Amino acid sequence: MSKDEPIPTHCGFVAIVGKPNVGKSTLLNVMLGVKVSAITSRPQTTRRGVRGIYTEGNRQVVFVDTPGWHQPKDRLGEYMIEQIDGALEDIDLVLWVVDLRHPPTPEDEDLASRLQKVQAPVWMVGNKVDAAKYPEQAMQAYSALLPNAQRHIMLSALKDPKAVYRLREEILLAMPESPFYYPVDIRSDQSRQDWAAEIVREQAMSLLREEIPYTIAVRVTDWEERENGVQYIRAELIVERENHKSIVIGKGGRMLKQIGQEARKQLELFLGSKVYLELVVKVMPDWRRNPRALQELGYE
Numbered sequence: 001m002s003k004d005e006p007i008p009t010h011c012g013f014v015a016i017v018g019k020p021n022v023g024k025s026t027l028l029n030v031m032l033g034v035k036v037s038a039i040t041s042r043p044q045t046t047r048r049g050v051r052g053i054y055t056e057g058n059r060q061v062v063f064v065d066t067p068g069w070h071q072p073k074d075r076l077g078e079y080m081i082e083q084i085d086g087a088l089e090d091i092d093l094v095l096w097v098v099d100l101r102h103p104p105t106p107e108d109e110d111l112a113s114r115l116q117k118v119q120a121p122v123w124m125v126g127n128k129v130d131a132a133k134y135p136e137q138a139m140q141a142y143s144a145l146l147p148n149a150q151r152h153i154m155l156s157a158l159k160d161p162k163a164v165y166r167l168r169e170e171i172l173l174a175m176p177e178s179p180f181y182y183p184v185d186i187r188s189d190q191s192r193q194d195w196a197a198e199i200v201r202e203q204a205m206s207l208l209r210e211e212i213p214y215t216i217a218v219r220v221t222d223w224e225e226r227e228n229g230v231q232y233i234r235a236e237l238i239v240e241r242e243n244h245k246s247i248v249i250g251k252g253g254r255m256l257k258q259i260g261q262e263a264r265k266q267l268e269l270f271l272g273s274k275v276y277l278e279l280v281v282k283v284m285p286d287w288r289r290n291p292r293a294l295q296e297l298g299y300e
């Protein structure tokens with residue numbers, strides 16, 4: 001290479017897949033150093049493929065966080081599985097995240113056979129090593145499901161960011177020569193409205209009980225920057241039934257107020273400005289099974 005030739009750039013797509021609740025979104029957020037994807041202690045938090053972009057020098061990685069691999073029970077579940085299939089197309093690397101606290105289940109076998117059909121190399125990431133009793137044994141059991149996995153990494157996405165940064169370094173080095181897909185200052189492909197809706201949904205899912213978290217969708221319907229620098233955001237919480245509406249509002253409006261307070265704190269932290277968050281609860285009967293409602297909510 002002569003002195004005048006530009007340094008080649010490297011860029012690629014990396015899909016993050018695995019069962020629900022194993023820590024895929026946590027891993028992505030730590031990798032990016034910003035909160036791009038919603039995280040809760042409940043399975044099936046992530047519903048659509050979220051792209052998080054990391055650029056360092058002449059290398060860029062486009063991570064795709066995906067919903068947890070599961071047996072779909074409704075149209076929303078089918079949409080979630082389609083998001084995983086989409087993320088596995090034209091991919092350069094797959095991170096298969098497993099939870100080392102538990103041995104593999106039939107869903108892992110199922111996912112392993114899906115991953116066998118992917119051309120790209122698969123790296124197995126054994127997560128939650130901080131909380132696992134027998135991490136080595138668990139890792140071995142998972143590895144046996146996909147003998148051609150190229151690498152095996154054990155870490156704690158939650159407790160050991162340095163291990164995540166080491167993994168990120170290796171991913172950067174594995175990216176093929178290619179122009180960048182995104183400008184260097186872009187971190188996510190989500191609009192700010194979609195991102196804010198995810199923050200509200202994260203708080204609603206965390207605070208509500210039983211099946212209610214799974215029956216909620218959130219959309220931002222208004223966002224204005226007011227003269228005094230306050231960001232005014234209006235979001236709708238969509239529920240499936242009237243009785244769910246009263247649960248989400250809570251006694252004397254307490255639940256909705258708490259969701260709003262927690263979400264506002266998060267939004268203010270990431271936006272770096274004051275936020276006025278207005279939350280409204282709406283019923284869309286049986287929206288998870290209703291193609292029109294799903295479309296309106298962006299799950300189609």
Ligand SMILES: Nc1nc2c(ncn2[C@@H]2O[C@H](COP(=O)(O)OP(=O)(O)OP(=O)(O)O)[C@@H](O)[C@H]2O)c(=O)[nH]1
Pocket residue numbers: 018019020021022023024025026027038039040041042043044045046047066067068069127128129130131155156157158159
């Ligand atoms: N102990 C421990 N907990 C973790 C670790 N990583 C993630 N968690 C927790 O696991 C839970 C699920 O994390 P998420 O990142 O939402 O998991 P996910 O795989 O994206 O889940 P879905 O979107 O539902 O598929 C949260 O309560 C996290 O705090 C880890 O390394 N150790």
Ligand SMILES: [Mg+2]
Pocket residue numbers: 024025026037038039045046065066067068
């Ligand atoms: Mg997730």
